[in-house]
Amino acid sequence: MNFLVMEDEEYSFIWETLSELQMVFHPKYSPKGNIDYTSLLTLKNTKKITVMLDRNLLSSLLRLSRDGCLKDEEEMRTVALLMTWMIMNNFPASAGLALKEYATKINDSVEPKRELREFNNIFDYYPSMIWLRLAEGTLSSIPECSLPVDPVITKLEYNEDDEHLLMHIAEMLHVVWLCRRRDLSPVEKMLDFLHWNYKYLLICESTIAYVAMLFTNQLGVRAPKNSGSNDIQKILEGCRNQAWDLNYLSNWSNFHYYEDSMEDIFMFATNDTQLKMIFINTYAAGGVGALIETVFSKKDSQRIFEVINNNQGSKRLRPDFGTHPKKYFHQLIEREKQQVTEKLK
Structure with a gap:
C-alpha cells in the first residue's frame, strides 16, 4: 500500500465526518458510531484493528471499482471516506461475512471467490490518495479496476449456512x-x-x-x-x-x-x-x-x-x-x- 499524505484539516475531516455518519461500531470505542479517536489510536500500539464490512458496503465498493463511479454520489463519497479512514490508520478490512451472505443467497461458492479477488485487487490497484480526493469531492470518478478477477483458490465453502x-x-x-x-x-x-x-x-x-x-x-x-x-x-x-x-x-x-x-480487535462497519x-x-x-x-x-x-x-x-x-x-x-x-x-x- 502506498503512502497517504494529508493536511491536518483533511485528517480531521475524515475522522469527524466518519463519526458524524455513525458508520463504524464497537461497544467500547464506538458504541454509537462516534469513534473515540484517542483511545483507538492508543489501542493501535498493542492490537491489530480490523474493520468488518457488511454486504451493502462491500457491494458498493465492488460496483465502484467495476464502473468507476456510483449513481448515488453520497454513497460513493461515503465509501471513499471509509476507505480513506482505514488506509490512513492501517486498519485492514474484512469481507468474509459479506462474501458468505452473497454465497448463501445464490448458493454458489465460485462467484464469491471471484468477488474476493476483486476486493483484494482494490487495495493493490488504487493509489491511496485517490480515495481521499474522491471523499473530498475533488474527483467525481475513479478508473475502473483492470486487474484479473479469477477466483481466489481457497478451501473455504462460502455457501454453507453456519x-x-x-x-x-x-x-x-x-x-x-x-x-x-x-x-x-x-x-x-x-x-x-x-x-x-x-x-x-x-x-x-x-x-x-x-x-x-x-x-x-x-x-x-x-x-x-x-x-x-x-x-x-x-x-x-x-x-x-x-x-x-x-x-x-x-x-x-x-x-x-x-x-x-486476542491480538485482534474487530470493528463493524455498516x-x-x-x-x-x-x-x-x-x-x-x-x-x-x-x-x-x-x-x-x-x-x-x-x-x-x-x-x-x-x-x-x-x-x-x-x-x-x-x-x-x-x-x-x-x-x-x-x-x-x-x-x-x-x-x-
Missing part, C-alpha cells in the same frame, strides 16, 4: 408468526418470543433488542421483508435476509467477548439504519435492559425482566442441540415454517 444463521432464520420465522398474531399485545409477543427463545435456542442480545423495538413499533425498525405475504417462500426469503443482519452482529460478538485475550439502531441499543449504556425499560411500560418491563431473571445462569435448562446442531436447527426451522404456513390458512 449455525448462527440457521438460529436467526428460525427466530425470524417465529417473529413473523408473532407479527401476524393480531390477538396479542406487544408485551405478550415479547414474552412469547422470550419463552420460545429460551426453550429452543441460545440467547442473542441483538435479537432481543431487535424484537423489542419491532413489537413496540419503533421508527425505522421493520419486520422481516414479505412478512405480510401469503407466499411462504417469499416469507422465508425475507426471514433469511433479516437473519443475515443479525448474523453479522452475533458472529462479530464472538470476537468481541474474547478480544481481551451504513444500514436498522443495523445501526440494533447495535446502538444493544451496546449503549444500560444495554438491552435499558431499551426494554424505554419502549415498554414499567409494569410490562417487570413482566419481561421476570422471565429473563428466571432463565439466568443455573436457573435455565439449556436446549440440547445433540451431536448434529445443524440438523436440530433445520428441524426447528421446518416446524416454524409449518406454523407460519398454518397461520396463512
Whole structure:
C-alpha cells in the first residue's frame, strides 16, 4: 500500500465526518458510531484493528471499482471516506461475512471467490490518495479496476449456512408468526418470543433488542421483508435476509467477548439504519435492559425482566442441540415454517 499524505484539516475531516455518519461500531470505542479517536489510536500500539464490512458496503465498493463511479454520489463519497479512514490508520478490512451472505443467497461458492479477488485487487490497484480526493469531492470518478478477477483458490465453502444463521432464520420465522398474531399485545409477543427463545435456542442480545423495538413499533425498525405475504417462500426469503443482519452482529460478538485475550480487535462497519439502531441499543449504556425499560411500560418491563431473571445462569435448562446442531436447527426451522404456513390458512 502506498503512502497517504494529508493536511491536518483533511485528517480531521475524515475522522469527524466518519463519526458524524455513525458508520463504524464497537461497544467500547464506538458504541454509537462516534469513534473515540484517542483511545483507538492508543489501542493501535498493542492490537491489530480490523474493520468488518457488511454486504451493502462491500457491494458498493465492488460496483465502484467495476464502473468507476456510483449513481448515488453520497454513497460513493461515503465509501471513499471509509476507505480513506482505514488506509490512513492501517486498519485492514474484512469481507468474509459479506462474501458468505452473497454465497448463501445464490448458493454458489465460485462467484464469491471471484468477488474476493476483486476486493483484494482494490487495495493493490488504487493509489491511496485517490480515495481521499474522491471523499473530498475533488474527483467525481475513479478508473475502473483492470486487474484479473479469477477466483481466489481457497478451501473455504462460502455457501454453507453456519449455525448462527440457521438460529436467526428460525427466530425470524417465529417473529413473523408473532407479527401476524393480531390477538396479542406487544408485551405478550415479547414474552412469547422470550419463552420460545429460551426453550429452543441460545440467547442473542441483538435479537432481543431487535424484537423489542419491532413489537413496540419503533421508527425505522421493520419486520422481516414479505412478512405480510401469503407466499411462504417469499416469507422465508425475507426471514433469511433479516437473519443475515443479525448474523453479522452475533458472529462479530464472538470476537468481541474474547478480544481481551486476542491480538485482534474487530470493528463493524455498516451504513444500514436498522443495523445501526440494533447495535446502538444493544451496546449503549444500560444495554438491552435499558431499551426494554424505554419502549415498554414499567409494569410490562417487570413482566419481561421476570422471565429473563428466571432463565439466568443455573436457573435455565439449556436446549440440547445433540451431536448434529445443524440438523436440530433445520428441524426447528421446518416446524416454524409449518406454523407460519398454518397461520396463512
